[in-house]
Amino acid sequence: MVAYMDHKDLGNRQVSQERAGQIADGVKRVVERIAKAEDSAGRKEGSVTLLAATKTRDVGEIMAAIDAGVRRIGENRPQEVTAKAQGLLELCRDRGLALGTDAADNDSPSVGFHLIGQLQSNKINKILPYVDTVESVDGTSLARKLATRALAAGRPVGILLEVNESGEQAKSGCAPDQARDLAYELAAMEGIQLKGLMTVGAHVDDEAVIRTGFAHLRGLRDQIRDSGETGTDTCTMLSMGMTGDMEYAVAEGSTEVRVGTAIFGPRAFI
Numbered sequence: 547m548v549a550y551m552d553h554k555d556l557g558n559r560q561v562s563q564e565r566a567g568q569i570a571d572g573v574k575r576v577v578e579r580i581a582k583a584e585d586s587a588g589r590k591e592g593s594v595t596l597l598a599a600t601k602t603r604d605v606g607e608i609m610a611a612i613d614a615g616v617r618r619i620g621e622n623r624p625q626e627v628t629a630k631a632q633g634l635l636e637l638c639r640d641r642g643l644a645l646g647t648d649a650a651d652n653d654s655p656s657v658g659f660h661l662i663g664q665l666q667s668n669k670i671n672k673i674l675p676y677v678d679t680v681e682s683v684d685g686t687s688l689a690r691k692l693a694t695r696a697l698a699a700g701r702p703v704g705i706l707l708e709v710n711e712s713g714e715q716a717k718s719g720c721a722p723d724q725a726r727d728l729a730y731e732l733a734a735m736e737g738i739q740l741k742g743l744m745t746v747g748a749h750v751d752d753e754a755v756i757r758t759g760f761a762h763l764r765g766l767r768d769q770i771r772d773s774g775e776t777g778t779d780t781c782t783m784l785s786m787g788m789t790g791d792m793e794y795a796v797a798e799g800s801t802e803v804r805v806g807t808a809i810f811g812p813r814a815f816i
């Protein structure tokens with residue numbers, strides 16, 4: 547259990563009007579930032595999807611973001627997925643929305659439910675009932691286990707290959723020079739569908755360095771998508787860009803930005 551989970555009831559559904567208003571303002575500001583970045587980059591409006599990064603936020607806070615128009619959420623930790631899933635599912639259903647895997651059996655408009663943090667294989671069964679996409683797959687061993695469990699559950703799961711473009715030690719993800727071969731292996735596996743690539747931008751204050759990593763990821767995505775290898779035609783997503791670097795990511799072709807702080811405010815816990 548992560549320490550902050552002792553201090554905050556993540557399943558809490560109540561949110562004050564004031565807090566809901568702050569979150570709605572946050573969503574609005576981020577949507578405007580994305581639109582402006584799309585425009586500056588000469589990209590079509592709506593080509594970048596906002597994923598709200600919801601770690602440490604409770605059910606009520608997340609529903610406030612959904613009520614403000616967010617249609618994709620991402621959790622970092624399997625324990626947080628299970629702590630919040632029931633509440634989120636119920637409150638989404640109340641609004642005529644299908645969340646995550648709920649969407650597969652349902653015609654309702656949907657809210658995507660992704661895992662964006664590291665996944666240990668002993669936690670796969672905890673998340674598979676809920677999340678439709680795992681963005682943090684970094685090797686064949688995790689991918690194979692995900693594929694096997696998803697096949698057994700009778701529902702394929704979307705994956706992104708996470709690439710450590712910055713090479714920073716603390717970061718997860720595969721090495722950039724292994725990404726292409728790995729992607730071909732993953733794309734061919736039954737039970738998972740390779741939807742694209744994901745990276746966390748370099749932790750530096752240098753636009754050129756950050757953008758080089760994003761541009762490299764886009765190049766990899768293009769090569770993989772256009773390779774003709776089995777299962778690679780669905781490799782279209784580029785998940786890159788966060789609160790501090792989303793404009794650079796959009797300029798370099800991001801199709802999904804993962805934003806926490808700019809929506810919900812600073813995190814009280816990591």
Ligand SMILES: *Cc1c(COP(=O)(O)O)cnc(C)c1O
Pocket residue numbers: 599601622662663746788789790804805806807808
């Ligand atoms: C927390 C997190 C984000 C969002 O970070 P912010 O800086 O709060 O926008 C995005 N991606 C991953 C993988 C994260 O863990």
